Amino acid sequence: MEPTYGTARELSVGGGNFFRIGFVRPTMNVFVSLLPAFFLLAACGTTRGPRNAGVASHVLISKPALYPEGLAFDHASRKFLVGSFRDGSIYEVSEDGSAEILFTDERLFSVVGIRLSPDGRRLFVANSDLGVGKRKSEEGAKRHASLLVYDMVARRVLAFVNLGALRPSGAHLANAIAVDSMGSAYITDSLSPIIYKVDTDYHASVFLEDPRFEGEGINLNGIRNYPDDETLLVAHKGQGALYRIPINAPSEFTQVAIDGEIIGVDGLIPIDEKNLALVANEALGVKTNSVVWLRSNDGWRSASVVKQTNLGNVYPTTGIYLSGQVLVLHSKLNRLMKAHGEETSQLQEQAHIQGVP
DSSP: OOOEEOOOOOOOGGGSOOOOOOOSSOOHHHHHHHHHHHHHHHHHTOOSSOOOTTTTTEEEOSSTTOOEEEEEEETTTTEEEEEETTTOEEEEEOTTOOEEEEEEOTTOSEEEEEEEOTTSSEEEEEEEOOSOSSSOOSSOTTOOEEEEEEETTTTEEEEEEESGGGSTTSOOOEEEEEEOTTSOEEEEETTTTEEEEEOTTOOEEEEEEOGGGOOSSSOEEEEEEOSSTTEEEEEETTTTEEEEEETTOGGGOEEOEESSOOTTEEEEEEEETTEEEEEEEEETTEEEEEEEEEEOSSSSSEEEEEEEEEOOSSOEEEEEEETTEEEEEEOOHHHHHTOOTTHHHHOOOOOEEEEEO
16 A cells, blocks of 8 residues: 655744845835834744744643654754654644644554654654554564655655564564764664664664663663764663663673663753753653753763653653753653553543653
8 A cells, every 4th residue: 555645835934924025225214114124023033943932831732642752843844743653653743732644654553763864854763563553563563663764855755674674583662763964774672682774775784782782671762873973872761771882883882871770761862962861751660750861071981960850650752952942752652552452542642742941
């Protein structure tokens, strides 16, 4: 079956219109007469790029039962992007919380991590099947892992990459994605001790496989190329650990020395080269449900906890840093993952994008 796609639309930035003012034989009187217009534009916030108003406080996604796990922000449309763990689609979310399908595909079962390329032109989507999505994979629950890549400009699919085929006998959960400046993607597998690499020609390989990444439940999780293209930072949820992996020598990875464990660490949110926010939910019976800020002064060989903000029993999964603030996504996804049979269709929670001071 051919995948279907949402339609592209042109949007004005900041909810306003663009104005073009032509100057013909400018004089001081003309310049003065135009000053009020410039002040009006500034006051209305009709500018390009991120802005701090409104969206940074709280967005309640109007469509229920999406159970998104991943979050991105598209600066071209000025909309959030989320993927549905339940219905296997990717949605655009406006500041008012309205959600519309951007991409849907019969090969999408549960959308997990999503990541835009640095230029914003491609969307990378981690796809898995834990048995709670509306569509089921041929391999069965906990056996499918794939990466889909979409063209954000042409609104079409570019590639489908079967990651699980590299280790067909293992359990799989393709989870989080990092994309380097050249366009290669790195994807964690939370049920096998593997990090995959998909190059710019969409060829997949096992980038790193190590028994130290094994564990009970969900293991490898958030991943970012940070603070440069020479290093990956990878979270291990059950261990509450962070690993530093040299991209050119992955087998020489080390654990980041942190003053304490952060059990349930899920999403990684870079702030700047020395500061990183971790989104942690729960693992092995420990409920953290917090954002934890880390700081490193030695290139992420070690780090210290700067502060921790508890979010309550909401099971946050990931977040982004936008306009000087951390925004976290939560939808009580754990309820869906623990549901069985008809329970999955009865769950109707709405997802939140919440600013964290």
